[in-house]
Amino acid sequence: MIIFPIVVTAGFLLACAAAGTAFAAHCSPFTMLHLAIPQFGESDGRCTSLPFWGDLASITLTITASLSIAVHFVLVARLQRLGENLAASGLVVDTGPLRRELEGHLLKWKCHPVLRGVLLLVCLIGAFFFYIRTHGRSQVFAALSKQTSGHISPEGFEESWWMNFENHRLITSFWLLLGAIGGYYAVKQGALYLYLIREIRRTDWDFQYVPALKDENFGWKPVGEIINIVYVGFVNVAFASAVLFFVMGSDRGDNLPELAILTLGVLALLFNGVALGMLIKFMMKCHKGVIEREKMRVLEKTSDPAEPESSAYWMAYGTHLHLAPQSYPLRSRLKPLLALAPGVFALSRIFAELRK
Numbered sequence: 001m002i003i004f005p006i007v008v009t010a011g012f013l014l015a016c017a018a019a020g021t022a023f024a025a026h027c028s029p030f031t032m033l034h035l036a037i038p039q040f041g042e043s044d045g046r047c048t049s050l051p052f053w054g055d056l057a058s059i060t061l062t063i064t065a066s067l068s069i070a071v072h073f074v075l076v077a078r079l080q081r082l083g084e085n086l087a088a089s090g091l092v093v094d095t096g097p098l099r100r101e102l103e104g105h106l107l108k109w110k111c112h113p114v115l116r117g118v119l120l121l122v123c124l125i126g127a128f129f130f131y132i133r134t135h136g137r138s139q140v141f142a143a144l145s146k147q148t149s150g151h152i153s154p155e156g157f158e159e160s161w162w163m164n165f166e167n168h169r170l171i172t173s174f175w176l177l178l179g180a181i182g183g184y185y186a187v188k189q190g191a192l193y194l195y196l197i198r199e200i201r202r203t204d205w206d207f208q209y210v211p212a213l214k215d216e217n218f219g220w221k222p223v224g225e226i227i228n229i230v231y232v233g234f235v236n237v238a239f240a241s242a243v244l245f246f247v248m249g250s251d252r253g254d255n256l257p258e259l260a261i262l263t264l265g266v267l268a269l270l271f272n273g274v275a276l277g278m279l280i281k282f283m284m285k286c287h288k289g290v291i292e293r294e295k296m297r298v299l300e301k302t303s304d305p306a307e308p309e310s311s312a313y314w315m316a317y318g319t320h321l322h323l324a325p326q327s328y329p330l331r332s333r334l335k336p337l338l339a340l341a342p343g344v345f346a347l348s349r350i351f352a353e354l355r356k
Contacts, residue, residue, distance in 0.1 A: 001070045001232075008066040008178065009059060015171050016052040021162035027054035035143045036246050047144050048152055049160035057140065057247045058163065062175070064240040065182025071236065072185040075192060075229045082222055090210045091219030119187060123180040130248065131165070131176055133257055137250040189233055190268070193275040196226075200282045207286050209294045211320060218329040220283055227279050227330075234272040241265025280328075287329045294321050 016022035027047035033056055047054050086092040134140075141154035141161075158164065165172045210219030217224060244261045298318035302311050 001067070001074045004070040005063045005066040009062050012062055012171070012175065013052055015174075016162050019162075019168055019171060021049075021051050021160075021168065021171075023053045024049045024051040027051060029054065029056040029059060031144075031147075032056040032140065035140065035147075046147055047157075048148065050141075050144065050157050050162060052162045055162060057243050058175070060239060060243045061179065064236050064243070065179050067232070067236050068182040068186040068189065068240075071229060071233050072189050072192075075189065075226070075233075078222075078225050078229065079192070082226065085222035085225075086219075089215055089219040089222060091207055091222075092205055093208060094206075116184075120180065120184050123183040123187075124177075126183060127176040127180040129257075130179065130244070131163070131172070133248050133250075135161070135164070138247055139249045140247060186233075186237065186268075190271055193230070193271065197275055197278055200278055203282075205286075207290050209290045209321075212324060216331050218287065218324065220287065220329045223279070223283050224330045227276065227283070230272060230276045230279060234269065234276060237265065237268045237272055241268065283329065284327045287325075288327055291321060291324060291326055 013022055024047060027049065031047050031054055036056075052058065083092075135158060141157040144157050145152055145154045159167075162168065163172045163175060208219070212218060215221065241261065241264070245258055245265065248258050248261060250258075295318065298314050298321065301314040302318070
């Protein structure tokens with residue numbers, strides 16, 4: 001999942017190097033970072049053109065688009081193995097119905113070629129609109145021109161942009177295709193989230209208690225892996241929305257496209273957040289229910305006078321239950337908060353732009 005975005009980004013860097021638009025003197029990703037976040041102070045860089053390496057926004061969108069593709073396939077693979085992994089961990093004994101539900105839904109989604117074609121077409125149109133809007137009106141070119149005290153006009157930066165279609169048609173076309181495919185798989189990811197939410201709301205699985213000596217995550221690691229994917233999707237959408245909002249901003253009026261991007265980004269974040277919250281709530285509720293059920297078993301066994309010789313065993317078992325986490329069973333409790341931090345930062349950046 002990490003390697004694919006790195007390979008794709010490196011591929012575009014090499015393609016731009018072959019076209020002579022990969023690097024430029026005094027122009028690094030930090031130049032645009034200082035433009036996007038003035039709190040970092042003035043940048044030492046003074047770009048005279050906009051190469052791929054100096055276009056931090058495009059680099060970020062390259063990573064987020066390719067990561068959307070990778071995240072989708074990783075999520076599908078983990079969902080397909082979820083029943084098997086839950087059985088292996090001992091958390092669920094009979095995973096047959098779960099496997100049939102997962103496989104049936106995934107196959108059903110793949111059997112809608114018309115819907116997939118329409119969705120891909122919409123994403124291609126969106127990518128094309130993004131390019132037209134950015135090439136002709138982006139505040140980035142004006143800000144870079146201001147850094148040179150007007151020696152290079154915004155039109156000059158537009159002309160030297162590594163993604164200028166008139167000069168680099170093949171590279172630009174592939175990049176827009178990547179963005180469209182990334183958006184396509186991001187929407188498919190949302191459809192899978194809908195399915196997960198539906199399954200969570202109606203599930204009646206019988207969970208078992210898995211002691212910490214057998215599994216430090218009490219058997220919940222397969223579910224934790226799904227939660228991690230949703231975290232990655234949340235952060236990915238946050239960064240992509242913030243960058244799109246910044247790049248499509250314009251000082252020439254007509255801010256409707258920016259507001260549309262903001263609205264879609266916030267809705268996507270809320271959707272990811274709801275799916276994430278329901279998964280965590282589901283896991284915590286079921287784990288707590290298992291703990292409470294096992295505690296009742298301990299009370300019944302230790303109070304049974306017919307089996308005094310087993311009281312010691314059940315008392316020790318009860319001690320283990322008492323020491324086990326009573327709500328969040330996954331080992332790392334800081335991980336959720338750390339994973340949400342980039343998303344919170346990206347949202348703060350969006351609202352900072354709105355206040356301008």
